[in-house]
Amino acid sequence: MIILAFFLAHWYLSVLMQTLFLHRYAAHQMFTMSHRWEKVFYVLTFIGQGSSFLSPRAYGIMHRLHHAHADTEQDPHSPQFSKNLFDMMWKTRIFYSEIKTNRDSIPAKFKKGVPNWEWMERFGCRWPVRLAWGTAYTLFYIQFATSPWMFLLLPVHFLMGPIHGAIINWYAHRYGYTNFKVDDTAKNLLPFDFLMMGESYHNNHHKYGGRVNFGGFRWHEFDPAYPLLKVLHGLKIVKLRMGRDEEYM
Template identity: 25%
Template sequence: MHVGALLAPFYFTWGAFKCFLAMYFITGCLGITLSYHRQLSHKSFRTPKWLEYVLAYCGVLAVQGDPLEWASSHRHHHQHTDTPKDPHTPYEGFWWSHMGWLLDNEATIERVGDRSNAQEMAAQPFYRFMEKTYMWHILASAVALFAIGGMPWLVWGFCVRTVWVYHITWAVNSVSHCWGSQEFNTGDLSRNNWPIGILAFGEGWHNNHHAFEFSARHGLRWWQIDMTWMMICLLKFLRLADKVKLPKEAQMERMRFEPTRA
């Protein structure tokens, strides 16, 4: 995928760039952050099943694994954050937390191979089907982009976009566990990092997320831009989302670091 992305300068067109932006939103925001992360991994809101599956399919197109695999692995991360059982802690180095863990299949499977923490998903035929046929959907999406826009759309809408969403997603695990601020005492390395907060559609408010992993909203301050939360608000307005979970003010006060006294 990275090799394909290197062809970008030779196939640039404004139409291909618009395809890149559209697919970045569809797979990154709707697929990974809205569906895979906030809905499937943390159950922070509920939608009708048809919409849940449509959003999950957007996540499949991000080429980060099938929904069951992704959600289960992420739940392992929260259960063992920044411990030896965490699949991608910066305690093992920045490179490891960013993408090294994906290149060491044996070590990663040892930590996240148990899918029993996502039994409610495994019980649904849709997610079992996605698990078994995952790569065919990736191939079909690449063929469709090529059929519509030729090599420019394949390079920009598939390769460049996939690599871009890869590194934005991985930066939440690496950058947002190394640099930024901590408002809440979570006992781990999670940080609020504003560039990642913007690029990852709100996921960079990572200390907030680790403090209240059930929360549908990660940007808990008015100035913490959280596009995924905006999408959830839109779905709620359209009556397509309910059971939206948010932390109470008392919960936030208990978790905040106490101010330093002179």
């Protein structure tokens, strides 16, 4: 029970920070926050993703390119131009690494306004730090696992951030239903998104790239991150840009 609770806590905290900070804030600027709160969210993302910490700056730039060039050869992660899931993940890793190390030739408009706390970007991505997180997960399992099969969950902990990205970038472009006709293959992966905190409503999001609420077009579409953002807005931690329903680019 302890291991299951730990796994679920890591899963949902990681995907929450990915959808709130990396996706809705860094990539789409659906809300604003002070520099102090931005650093708090950086730290929460570092804790939530742990060994698979993703650079908010690189993620934001790469995701903007995805929206601008979805399902074309310029898309950083399109199933249409990959042999399989692992091929797409490898290509995504290379693209991400080029942005992270400033070896890209991406136009400046895609980089405007992305968060960039340079110290945390460097620290969170260092291999000794990633290995320290992985060691901590492993020691926790050694202490509390009650069956050998539980150790099969460890690779998910190690690669939590990329796994969440792969679920949407691969499966939500191949399976699911659509509410809207769009110029790409984006689909709503789950009718009720209990797994990805609203990210599964990918067709909705590709139709209205700046809309804060990813769900809400059908009675069963509930985006759990949206009411949380409303609470954070009410507490003046973030300021939602109300009424946005346009594409980012």
